[in-house]
Amino acid sequence: MVMERRKTDVGLSVELFGRRLETPLMPASGTLSKEAVEEVRGVYGAILPKTTTPLSRDGNPTPRIAETPAGMVNSIGLQNPGVDEFMKNLDDFDLGVPMFVSVAGNTVDEFRELCERVSADERVFAIEMNLSCPNVEHGGLTFCAGASSVEEVVSACRGVSGKPLSVKLTFEGVVENAIAAEASGADAITVMNTMPALTVDADARKVLVKGGFSGPAIKPVAMRAVYDVSGAVDVPVIASGGVSTGVDVAEFMMAGAAVVQIGTVSFVRDPEEILGEFEEYLRKHEMSASELIGCLRGAGSV
Amino acid sequence: MVMERRKTDVGLSVELFGRRLETPLMPASGTLSKEAVEEVRGVYGAILPKTTTPLSRDGNPTPRIAETPAGMVNSIGLQNPGVDEFMKNLDDFDLGVPMFVSVAGNTVDEFRELCERVSADERVFAIEMNLSCPNVEHGGLTFCAGASSVEEVVSACRGVSGKPLSVKLTFEGVVENAIAAEASGADAITVMNTMPALTVDADARKVLVKGGFSGPAIKPVAMRAVYDVSGAVDVPVIASGGVSTGVDVAEFMMAGAAVVQIGTVSFVRDPEEILGEFEEYLRKHEMSASELIGCLRGAGSV
Amino acid sequence: MKFHTVEVEGVEALGRYVLLRYPWSGAIEPGQFTMARAAGYPTTFDPFLARPFSFYDHDGETASLLFEVRGRGTQLLAGAKETIEVSRPLGKGFRVGEENGRSLLLGGGVGVAPFKFLSRRLDELGVEHDVVLGFVDEGVAGVAEDFPRAKVATMDGSLGVRGTVLDAVGDLSEYSAIYACGPNAMLAAVKKAANGIELCQLSVEERMGCGNGSCNGCVVPTKARGLVRSCIEGPVFDAEVLAW
Amino acid sequence: MKFHTVEVEGVEALGRYVLLRYPWSGAIEPGQFTMARAAGYPTTFDPFLARPFSFYDHDGETASLLFEVRGRGTQLLAGAKETIEVSRPLGKGFRVGEENGRSLLLGGGVGVAPFKFLSRRLDELGVEHDVVLGFVDEGVAGVAEDFPRAKVATMDGSLGVRGTVLDAVGDLSEYSAIYACGPNAMLAAVKKAANGIELCQLSVEERMGCGNGSCNGCVVPTKARGLVRSCIEGPVFDAEVLAW
Ligand SMILES: Cc1cc2nc3c(=O)[nH]c(=O)nc-3n(C[C@H](O)[C@H](O)[C@H](O)COP(=O)(O)OP(=O)(O)OC[C@H]3O[C@@H](n4cnc5c(N)ncnc54)[C@H](O)[C@@H]3O)c2cc1C
Ligand SMILES: Cc1cc2nc3c(=O)[nH]c(=O)nc-3n(C[C@H](O)[C@H](O)[C@H](O)COP(=O)(O)OP(=O)(O)OC[C@H]3O[C@@H](n4cnc5c(N)ncnc54)[C@H](O)[C@@H]3O)c2cc1C
Ligand SMILES: Cc1cc2nc3c(=O)[nH]c(=O)nc-3n(C[C@H](O)[C@H](O)[C@H](O)COP(=O)(O)O)c2cc1C
Ligand SMILES: Cc1cc2nc3c(=O)[nH]c(=O)nc-3n(C[C@H](O)[C@H](O)[C@H](O)COP(=O)(O)O)c2cc1C
Ligand code: FES
């Protein structure tokens, strides 16, 4: 079996929240459908479906996708069937590895209720709080708009959840927000989400897609964010942003990530190949995955 | 003559600070050397050399350049000969078009003195204030760290300069900062500068270049920033970030830019070609450059 | 998503379109599509995303795509010499075999693409059918020749009937099934005109990020279930399902 | 920067390196370099920057580059079939003609590149010179064959003398001029060893963004003037100028 080989071959596993993940890879929220889950069996050390919200959301009208140099911009708008339906079908994502659930609310109360609800389910290993959504009580700014709103929402969720909480932040103010999240009880920080961006249909002279920017193009920004955040907090950092190769995975881990999420690139590559390249890196450099974590800052650097 | 053809053919010119620029293109600061100036004669409507500082700066050690997907990260560190030497050789950049000078200081006083000094020179058409430099009086954060530091430095410069001032901002907090700059007397906003980024030498497991991210990869972010800022201020917006084709120039103008800066792409393309593509766009769509400005927001959109 | 490197068996011009053939022995249904890109293994940034194309034909051994060169992705595919990279066949194709009479295949522009294959399938099933193709002008004559039985309409009248593809069709009510592919505006017009015909299937076109249901980019509005992913539940939909 | 699309006249393996020829009739000086990339007009994002390469040779009609495949840029150049894109010749080459005796050309690894051309020029000027090349192992024998008069050293002794390029040189003081190209560490060693020899010129290697002085990326430290751009004031420097 593919996974068997891996376990014995190079040291791929990492520890997160006291549990061993067979590989340090997991999907980024919103980039893996239930239909594609079987394709990645054995590749991911944990699984993470698309963000769920209290009620079902239709999301935004099309076009929702625009290509950009080495990346894309999306405006899906958190389309999802709502938490009831979502939890009913959670087993669609069961690959026998720890299951994260990503939640987003428009108010602190919504976040709290979602966390409480999701935490009660035994199948859930950990929760990722997607703070890149508008905080309707604060004039439409997102929950990432400042340390105080991060604190408020993380504390509220901490109060009702015994599950590990990873707080997913955007790039703006990421270090300050990460520190606030840790102080409020976060068990990990996911760094980062898409970046605000705009694309245009030049011939029609119309906005094409106004939304979130992802893909290899944003990797240098995400690397910087992971590096800066992992230097500022003690909790583990989960990296997200522009990974496209196994060497990228290694780089994010060197910069401080304990786990690395595979997002947009999974639309154009088989994640299995990325894991293969990562194993090759480890073999060539005679290192285990966990030895890589944070080694840019000293110890492990050559 | 090349320029003669342009003037009569399509409406390439735009107005800025009451003066007609033959084309809406100008170089981005720090991306055009005096040795390369002759190559761009006739292409740019205004010229802008690399940022100058009160004293000469050696900049950072090498490596200073790392390539990334569709972009690059640099850590030049504002290497420049200092304002005295710079002004002595300003004529190296004279192409007979309006001359911008970019200035940066580490304190409000340094900014004020630079602006006063540069404003006294008749050859200078306008000043671009590069606020992406550490504000040493505020713990190393840049002048873009918040609206209050933007206000302070722009007001100080406004007080000593009768020249048009364009305030160059980074992406973080760009709308808030642009509003502050306008309120403090800025005549234009340059949006945006490079983004904080990190690259790694994976084999050596060392930081390769930690610095500023530029090139086509960042275009969707710059587009969003230009669009948002031009919707929030009345002064003209000068766009910078990821332009690589003439259609990109058109898109930035649609998004609200009055003038568009050509930066990193000039390392891999002849800016003359970009102008050619832009002319082609105008001809095909039977529009003049100035008609494009801001048309995404209504009026001019098809 | 997994991409397969396949040999290019041939690239040729068909009118203003490009026909590209590659070996594919797995099953494909008419109306299914593939995500394709010029070679750039393990991935290329220029362009970054793969592009969706309907299968033009498949004889069990060789699959072919018919496409119009629009931007960078199709330009590079048109210039492909040795290999390209393709996903497995994706999506839900046309339902066939439920017709109880004559079928009508309506292709607009490069929307002709899936009908070579569908026509082949209908022939195999012994389903009588007419093909009507609509183009802007005769620049696409080469394609029309590949559909010898087809009726052709061009907007400028330079080939066949002047007008839209619907203008070239006689009485729609003669048909027991309609299959249409083309710009979404044309599909909406077909849906309206086909009112009352039970089997009306439309192959829709939305921008796609992934092609395998993961990005939620390609949704179309349905009457009963809101926005659904056209790469999973389509690209072929029963007309009455769509909230157009 | 302006790039010129040029025909590839040939790409061949020379040991583990690649020799690529293209027509260039303009003037080139030995030691100058070009920024080159595989075709991708008007620009490609994969990779984005062009790569600097010394001229391996130029006979007035054909220019050639000799390079090692390291990453994406060199890999695509090595696979170039029809055209590549190159800048005009850039930078300051070797000063020649001031020697008053024998010259020594020291190439380390792919740092041999500029010496075919320099050797040709010195021959034309009637300057006596020796060429000494240092490699890791015999995998590069093909290159050494292209320098029939050269002395060769390999680190593993598999070809020529065992050791570094300096180990293969007899008495440095026999020479009135030294020209060296290779990794910066080797250049520093040459500089030290050449202490006292007036004409010692080193071709340095720094990462380049532009090649025409615009980005300030490629600086090297000098004694008198701090960090200077190696693409404009170099890549060839008098050893004594460098603060190494
Ligand atoms: C299910 C399906 C089947 C299709 N079948 C065919 C076919 O058989 N033949 C054919 O010529 N075309 C077909 N198309 C359209 C084809 O995908 C686009 O023409 C192609 O993606 C354009 O790519 P480009 O790089 O040339 O254009 P660019 O404009 O450079 O593409 C930029 C981005 O926009 C997307 N895009 C641009 N135009 C379209 C479009 N019309 N539809 C969807 N995405 C678009 C691209 O996929 C890419 O992500 C199909 C589309 C879909 C959704
Ligand atoms: C003046 C000069 C002359 C040169 N002449 C030759 C030559 O004749 N033959 C030859 O084989 N090589 C030469 N080099 C080195 C050559 O430029 C690099 O090997 C090449 O850029 C690697 O590109 P890549 O895409 O294969 O590697 P990648 O590692 O993918 O390149 C990534 C980035 O790093 C830069 N880079 C990587 N390695 C080097 C390096 N060693 N030096 C400078 N930049 C680097 C690339 O230019 C690119 O921007 C020269 C370098 C300079 C500065
Ligand atoms: C189509 C798409 C949908 C996404 N949906 C979500 C989502 O529902 N929740 C979330 O937290 N992030 C979402 N993201 C962001 C990704 O999880 C990831 O953080 C981001 O894309 C950056 O990583 P990447 O460059 O590897 O894709 C989405 C991204 C894409 C491209
Ligand atoms: C090598 C390099 C040097 C730069 N130096 C400066 C500078 O001195 N002052 C400044 O304001 N911006 C500087 N910039 C930023 C550019 O002016 C520009 O704002 C940025 O690169 C984004 O635009 P681009 O993507 O078109 O390059 C520099 C950028 C690069 C790549
Ligand atoms: S294209 Fe991604 S969900 Fe359909």
Ligand code: FES
């Ligand atoms: S490479 Fe840009 S200044 Fe030398």
